[in-house]
Amino acid sequence: MQQLATICEAVGGTTKKNEKTAMVAEYFRSRDLDSAATSAIFLSGRVFPAYEERTLQIGGTQLWRVIAELAGPGGEARLTMAFRKHGDLGSAAYDVLQPTAPANSTLAVTEVEAVLHHVSAARGAATKLRLLQDLLARATALEAKYIVKIMTGELRIGLKESLVEEAIAHAFSATSSAVQRADMLLGDIGGALRLASAGRLDEARMRMFHPVGFMLASPAQDADEAFSYFEHASVEDKYDGIRAQAHASAGHVRLFSRTLDDITGSFPELVPGLAAFSEDAILDGEILAWSADGETGRALPFSTLQKRLGRKRVADSMLRDVPVAFVVFDVLYAGDELVLDRPLSERAATLDRLFAAARAPATVRTIAPQGVLMFEPAVESPAEHVVRILRAPSARADSPAEIERMFTAAQARGNEGLMIKDLRSPYTPGRRGRSWLKLKRELATLDVVVTAVEFGHGKRASVLSDYTFAVRYGDRLVNIGKAYTGLTDVEILQMTGWFLTHTTADHGFLREVEPTVVIEVAFNAVMRSDRHDSGFALRFPRIVRLRPDKPPEEIDTLERVAEIYARQHKLPKSA
Ligand code: AMP
Numbered sequence: 001m002q003q004l005a006t007i008c009e010a011v012g013g014t015t016k017k018n019e020k021t022a023m024v025a026e027y028f029r030s031r032d033l034d035s036a037a038t039s040a041i042f043l044s045g046r047v048f049p050a051y052e053e054r055t056l057q058i059g060g061t062q063l064w065r066v067i068a069e070l071a072g073p074g075g076e077a078r079l080t081m082a083f084r085k086h087g088d089l090g091s092a093a094y095d096v097l098q099p100t101a102p103a104n105s106t107l108a109v110t111e112v113e114a115v116l117h118h119v120s121a122a123r124g125a126a127t128k129l130r131l132l133q134d135l136l137a138r139a140t141a142l143e144a145k146y147i148v149k150i151m152t153g154e155l156r157i158g159l160k161e162s163l164v165e166e167a168i169a170h171a172f173s174a175t176s177s178a179v180q181r182a183d184m185l186l187g188d189i190g191g192a193l194r195l196a197s198a199g200r201l202d203e204a205r206m207r208m209f210h211p212v213g214f215m216l217a218s219p220a221q222d223a224d225e226a227f228s229y230f231e232h233a234s235v236e237d238k239y240d241g242i243r244a245q246a247h248a249s250a251g252h253v254r255l256f257s258r259t260l261d262d263i264t265g266s267f268p269e270l271v272p273g274l275a276a277f278s279e280d281a282i283l284d285g286e287i288l289a290w291s292a293d294g295e296t297g298r299a300l301p302f303s304t305l306q307k308r309l310g311r312k313r314v315a316d317s318m319l320r321d322v323p324v325a326f327v328v329f330d331v332l333y334a335g336d337e338l339v340l341d342r343p344l345s346e347r348a349a350t351l352d353r354l355f356a357a358a359r360a361p362a363t364v365r366t367i368a369p370q371g372v373l374m375f376e377p378a379v380e381s382p383a384e385h386v387v388r389i390l391r392a393p394s395a396r397a398d399s400p401a402e403i404e405r406m407f408t409a410a411q412a413r414g415n416e417g418l419m420i421k422d423l424r425s426p427y428t429p430g431r432r433g434r435s436w437l438k439l440k441r442e443l444a445t446l447d448v449v450v451t452a453v454e455f456g457h458g459k460r461a462s463v464l465s466d467y468t469f470a471v472r473y474g475d476r477l478v479n480i481g482k483a484y485t486g487l488t489d490v491e492i493l494q495m496t497g498w499f500l501t502h503t504t505a506d507h508g509f510l511r512e513v514e515p516t517v518v519i520e521v522a523f524n525a526v527m528r529s530d531r532h533d534s535g536f537a538l539r540f541p542r543i544v545r546l547r548p549d550k551p552p553e554e555i556d557t558l559e560r561v562a563e564i565y566a567r568q569h570k571l572p573k574s575a
Contacts, residue, residue: 001112001139002105003027004039005146012157020159024167031109033197037190038113040168042150044161044189047116051187051210053262054120056151058128063089063151066133067144071096088156090149098141105140112147164189172196184212184429185338206338208247208280211256213430215284215330217419220437223403229434230422234344235406236394237415238438239327240302241288242309246270246326249280255287255326265312269319270326273363273389277354282333283326284427285392290325299325301414303563328355329392329419332427340427344435347427348394355391364389396423407439416440445544446471446556446564450517451479453499454510464496464511467543469519471534473558477515478534480561481523486543495546518547518555526565536561 007027011020024043028036041049048054067089068075075096082092115135122128136144149155162176165183169176172193178201182192187210195201220226226233243258244267253274255264264271267287274283289305291298307322308314331351332340339347358364365387397403397420407418417440425435448469456465466484470477487495495517505512521541529537536558 001107001109001143001147003031004035004042004109005140005142008043008146008149008155008157009142011159015158017163021163021167021170024159024164025170028167028171028193033194035109036171036197037193038109040164040189040193041113042109042146043155043159043167044164045150045153045155045159046189047150047153048120049186049188049190051207053209054117056116056120056128058119058125058132058151060089060152062125062129063132063148066129066136067093067096067148070100070133070136072100088149088154089152090145090147090154093136093148094141094145097136097139097144101139101141101144103140105143107135107138107143116151161189165192168193168196172199174199174201178202206282206333208249208282208333209252209254211245211260212282212332212340213260214243214245214258215427215429215436216432217436217438218432218434220420220439223400223407223420223439226403226420226437226439227400229437230424231398232423233397233403234348234394234421234423235397235403236329236392236419236421237410237413238417238419238440239286239288239299239392240416241286241299241305241324241327244285244287244326245332246274246281246283246285246328248274248277248283251275266308266314267324267326268314269323270388274326276359276364276389278357278359279335279354280333281331281354283328283351283354284330284332285326285328287324287326290323290388299327299415301563303566306566325388325390327390327392329394330427332429340429343424343426344421345423351391358389363387365391403439445520445522446480446538446561447518447520447547447550447554448480449477449515449552449555450499450513450519451477451515452510452512456484460492463492464499465492467519468510469521470515471556471558471561472553473534478558479532480534480536480558481521481532481538481541483519483521483541483543486521487546491546516552518550518552520544520547525568526561528565534558534561536565 007023010023014020027039031039047056064079068079071078078096079092082095083089086092112135115131119128119131122131136147139147162180165179166176168174169179174196179192179196182195182201182204183189185204185206186192187207192201192204195204244263245256247254253264253271254262255267255270257263287305289300289308291300304322305324308318308324328351331347331354332338334350334354339350355364395406397406403418403420410418417438420437420439422435428435448471450467451470452468453464454466455461456463466482468479468482470479499511499513502514503511504514521538522544523538523541525539527537527539528535531537
């Protein structure tokens with residue numbers, strides 16, 4: 001363990017990636033296979049291989065207590081001070097244990113691993129703490145520093161899993177991509193190291209029930225841009241839910257979030273439908289709030305789904321009030337075959353086959369390509385028997401004009417926009433490429449009322465061109481932003497005349513005006529801010545147009561702003 005701790009210090013001491021990988025590679029080569037494999041897991045910031053469902057089940061406070069006790073008299077106070085200095089429990093442990101810790105190492109990396117397995121398996125906090133205490137009592141101060149860091153998942157030596165993969169490649173003359181692939185399939189970087197050392201990386205086979213990275217999309221400006229990257233596209237609506245990866249095998253089901261956390265417990269109603277596939281499968285899709293209403297049911301807005309997020313377990317009432325569905329749009333693994341290297345056109349066919357053969361057609365459903373999944377802002381009471389697992393409708397597009405039409409249709413259905421996918425592309429886990437493009441409308445526009453105006457600058461110094469605007473909050477108006485651009489010079493001139501005669505308070509540089517002029521504003525994001533009394537502000541607001549057709553009573557509300565804000569932040573850390 002001392003060598004591993006020493007190498008960690010050295011790796012943390014340089015910012016150069018090449019040096020880091022070279023050092024770790026040299027370390028791997030110098031160790032026996034078991035130590036090297038275990039070290040690879042530790043170095044990638046994990047206690048156990050990714051595929052294992054195991055956790056230590058030890059809280060930071062408990063760990064703190066063990067260290068404070070080992071530090072002897074005054075340990076608690078010294079630990080508090082050291083922690084304040086470093087902001088890291090491992091480094092703090094090093095400081096306080098140094099006077100009493102053994103000077104020479106007797107701990108092997110594999111022994112540390114074995115004890116941590118025991119800790120994880122032990123029932124009862126007392127047993128866990130005793131095991132830990134015995135382990136740390138045997139460790140040198142430097143070993144303790146890194147054992148604690150590994151346990152808290154905060155190695156902080158600038159070594160990502162990808163660098164450990166590179167180091168393995170380096171050490172055993174393999175390619176980084178082969179090591180990366182084996183690690184992805186096995187969910188075990190130690191296992192990947194073993195295969196690499198034997199020159200057998202190509203023998204790695206998919207191990208289910210650990211999350212594989214999600215393929216990500218790049219934004220596209222318009223349909224023309226999409227077709228500058230590829231010729232034949234599969235087009236789907238872009239649904240407004242949360243991304244999820246489902247693993248299903250022999251009735252066993254797990255769901256993982258985009259942050260690779262296990263979220264099965266949050267969505268228990270999806271499990272029976274997923275268990276109904278007659279072949280093993282890893283599926284990619286979006287979880288949506290869902291109303292069972294109508295023949296196929298329909299999607300509800302993200303704000304409805306939000307009530308379900310961040311909960312480890314859900315109450316029955318929540319299951320009833322906010323039911324969900326899983327809309328599947330891709331497949332990574334089917335039967336006993338890894339299909340992610342196949343082109344999307346073939347994966348789509350595999351997905352069709354899986355859905356056709358599912359054992360529970362009442363809950364698993366393919367929607368015809370022309371079928372639609374609609375967002376409608378209404379919550380219906382769900383029926384008992386609900387289609388929960390749906391195949392996302394997709395259509396082929398071979399020209400920008402077709403995409404334009406589909407985009408308009410998707411918007412009319414209330415969906416966020418389109419996903420345009422290259423039919424020839426493989427599934428590339430964890431990568432954002434040009435094979436998947438997202439075509440979104442602007443983050444929505446708001447209809448707001450102008451509450452104050454100011455003279456502009458430069459050539460606009462003599463006209464009232466800067467508008468402060470508000471949304472409605474009950475019977476009050478609350479300001480939410482200020483826009484300078486968007487109207488034509490003629491419009492600005494005309495409005496200046498109107499504002500000058502409808503000023504309610506003249507503050508010199510700023511005039512409060514009668515709140516009757518409605519404008520539509522576009523923006524890039526909603527931010528929390530105390531600059532305005534609404535508590536929100538818009539980033540890069542611009543005036544889209546004057547809305548003389550709209551009375552100020554019908555402008556958007558603060559609730560709507562809060563909803564857009566929530567939608568933007570749709571992935572709470574816990575989800
Ligand atoms: P964004 O979150 O704006 O980067 O857009 C990408 C996200 O859109 C994905 O991570 C999915 O959660 C979501 N999404 C919705 N519909 C689809 C779809 N049909 N295909 C792929 N991703 C989709």
